[in-house]
Amino acid sequence: MPTSNMPQSWGRFPRVKHSHVVPVYWRHEVPQLDTFETSILPFAYGRSYGDSCLNEGGISLDVSNLRHxxxxxxxxxxxxxxxxxxxxxxxxxxxxxxxxxxxxxxxxxxxxxxxxxxxxxxxxxxxxxxxxxxxxxxxxxxxxxxxxxxxxxxxxxxxxxxxxxxxxxxxxxxxxxxxxxxQNPYIQMDNIQFGSLDEYRQVAEESDKDFEYTVSWVVCLGNEKEVGRGIYTRGNHDTTRPMPTDTQAKHLPLAVPFDFPSFTLNRLTIRAFNLAYYNKQLVKRVHKIEHYDPFFYPLDAIHTWNRMYGKRGFFQYQFVIPFEGGYDAMAEIMREINHSGEGSFLTVLKSFGDVRSPGMLSFPRPGLTLALDFANHGSKTFRLLDRLDALVNAAGGHIYPAKDARMHPEDFQRYFPAGRSLNTILIPSSLQVSGVVSLNP
Missing domain, CATH: 3.30.465.10 (Uridine Diphospho-n-acetylenolpyruvylglucosamine Reductase; domain 3)
Known part of the structure; x- marks a missing residue:
C-alpha cells in the first residue's frame, strides 16, 4: 500500500510532492511496476544532497527494507x-x-x-x-x-x-x-597544516604516492591570508595491531533538535569556526591512530546536521577541474566564494586520480575537486552558483549531478555526452520519464 510519508533529500531543496510512496519489503515480491501510470524512482535513506533521489509528481519506490x-x-x-x-x-x-x-x-x-x-x-x-x-x-x-x-x-x-x-x-x-x-578497524593517519594552495599541492603530490586515503579541509571565507589554507589528512589501514576481541562501545549520537535560524550562518560565524578549526592543531603535523569511524564519517556523529542550514535547506556544490591550470582556476573560484560572503563550515578539497569507472555517467576524473555547502539564501545563492558554474566551465571542469539541485540542462549535456544515448538504453523502462526531471532539472 502507498504511504503518505514523502521523501526529501538531505539538502532539503527542492521540496517536491510525489504521487505515492510505495514500500518494497521482499525482493521477490516487488509490486508490478508496469501497472503504475506514472514514472517510478527508487529511494532509500534520502542522503542524496540534491534532487537525484526525488521524482516530483511520480512514485517513490521505498527500497530501504531490502536489507538482507x-x-x-x-x-x-x-x-x-x-x-x-x-x-x-x-x-x-x-x-x-x-x-x-x-x-x-x-x-x-x-x-x-x-x-x-x-x-x-x-x-x-x-x-x-x-x-x-x-x-x-x-x-x-x-x-x-x-x-x-x-x-x-x-x-x-x-x-x-x-x-x-x-x-x-x-x-x-x-x-x-x-x-x-x-587487519583491524584502525587507521594510521597524519593531519598536516598547509598555508596556501601551493603548499597543498606539495603535500598532495607527496602523499598520493604512499597513502591510500587523502583529503583536506580548506578555508574559503576569510582575509587574503586565510583563504586557501587548511588541514591535509592522509592515512593507511593500520597493520600493527590484531583485531580487537571486544566491539567498540556505541555512543548515542548527537542531534540537531531544531532548524537553525538563517542569521546564525553568516560571514562572522563561519570565519570564527574556520579560525578555531585551523588553530586547534598547535603543531604543523600530528600523527595518530584512529578508529575508522571518526576518520571516514565525522559528520555521522551528528544526526540531522542538515538542520543547521535552516528550513530553506542548502546546496552542496561539488566540481572537478583538470590539473592543467587547475590551481590558478581553484584560486579564482575561492576568491569568488570569499567575495560573495557565502561560505561553508565544511569545505573539502582533494585530488582525483586516473582510475576510470565503468559507469557511463560517473563524475570523477583526474583533477582537483572541491565540495562545499551553501545555505539557501534564495536568489543571492543562485546567482553565486551561476557565477561558479561559469568559472568551472571556463576551466574545463564538471559538476557532480548526484549532489546537484539546479544544474542547467546544457551543462549536463556538455559534461556527460554519453548521457544522450541513455534514453535508448532505458527503453522500454518508464523510468526514462523521471530521467528528464533528474538529468535536466
Whole structure:
C-alpha cells in the first residue's frame, strides 16, 4: 500500500510532492511496476544532497527494507547483498571479520544501491577509483517487469548505465561487490597544516604516492591570508595491531533538535569556526591512530546536521577541474566564494586520480575537486552558483549531478555526452520519464 510519508533529500531543496510512496519489503515480491501510470524512482535513506533521489509528481519506490545479506565468498572477498542494506550495516558485520569497504563516501548511512546509482567516491579515489569499480554484478528490475543480471560481460551496456545512472535504469534488487582485507578497524593517519594552495599541492603530490586515503579541509571565507589554507589528512589501514576481541562501545549520537535560524550562518560565524578549526592543531603535523569511524564519517556523529542550514535547506556544490591550470582556476573560484560572503563550515578539497569507472555517467576524473555547502539564501545563492558554474566551465571542469539541485540542462549535456544515448538504453523502462526531471532539472 502507498504511504503518505514523502521523501526529501538531505539538502532539503527542492521540496517536491510525489504521487505515492510505495514500500518494497521482499525482493521477490516487488509490486508490478508496469501497472503504475506514472514514472517510478527508487529511494532509500534520502542522503542524496540534491534532487537525484526525488521524482516530483511520480512514485517513490521505498527500497530501504531490502536489507538482507545473501552470500559472502571469503576467498575472493565477494559480498552479495540486497540493495537497501546501508554501508553502516556492511561495516558492522564485515569489519570484525577482517574486511572493509573498497570505497566509501563521507557518510555510512547510504544504501548499497545508492552507492552504485551515484557511483560514490571517497578519500582513496587516486588508488581505488569509485564504488562502481568494485561491483561485479547486480540484478536489475526494469519497469516492464523484466529481471536482468548485469555485469561487465552480461547486459554490459545496462551495467555501465546503471553505475552512476541515478536510479534511472531500473531498480537494483541486489548487488555483488568486492571488499578489501584489513587487519583491524584502525587507521594510521597524519593531519598536516598547509598555508596556501601551493603548499597543498606539495603535500598532495607527496602523499598520493604512499597513502591510500587523502583529503583536506580548506578555508574559503576569510582575509587574503586565510583563504586557501587548511588541514591535509592522509592515512593507511593500520597493520600493527590484531583485531580487537571486544566491539567498540556505541555512543548515542548527537542531534540537531531544531532548524537553525538563517542569521546564525553568516560571514562572522563561519570565519570564527574556520579560525578555531585551523588553530586547534598547535603543531604543523600530528600523527595518530584512529578508529575508522571518526576518520571516514565525522559528520555521522551528528544526526540531522542538515538542520543547521535552516528550513530553506542548502546546496552542496561539488566540481572537478583538470590539473592543467587547475590551481590558478581553484584560486579564482575561492576568491569568488570569499567575495560573495557565502561560505561553508565544511569545505573539502582533494585530488582525483586516473582510475576510470565503468559507469557511463560517473563524475570523477583526474583533477582537483572541491565540495562545499551553501545555505539557501534564495536568489543571492543562485546567482553565486551561476557565477561558479561559469568559472568551472571556463576551466574545463564538471559538476557532480548526484549532489546537484539546479544544474542547467546544457551543462549536463556538455559534461556527460554519453548521457544522450541513455534514453535508448532505458527503453522500454518508464523510468526514462523521471530521467528528464533528474538529468535536466
Amino acid at each position: 545479506f545473501i552470500s559472502f565468498d571469503e576467498e575472493e572477498g565477494l559480498l552479495r547483498c540486497e540493495a537497501g542494506i546501508s554501508l553502516a550495516e556492511v561495516l558492522e558485520v564485515m569489519v570484525p571479520r577482517g574486511w572493509f569497504l573498497p570505497v566509501t563516501p563521507g557518510t555510512k548511512f547510504v544504501s548499497v544501491g545508492g552507492a552504485i546509482a551515484n557511483d560514490v567516491h571517497g578519500k582513496n579515489h587516486h588508488k581505488a577509483g569509485t564504488f562502481g569499480c568494485h561491483v561485479t554484478q547486480l540484478e536489475l528490475l526494469r519497469s516492464d517487469g523484466t529481471h536482468l543480471l548485469c555485469s561487465p560481460t552480461e547486459n554490459s551496456e545496462l551495467f555501465q548505465a546503471t553505475i552512476g545512472g541515478l536510479g534511472l535504469t531500473g531498480v537494483i534488487l541486489w548487488a555483488e561487490f568486492r571488499l578489501k582485507r584489513v
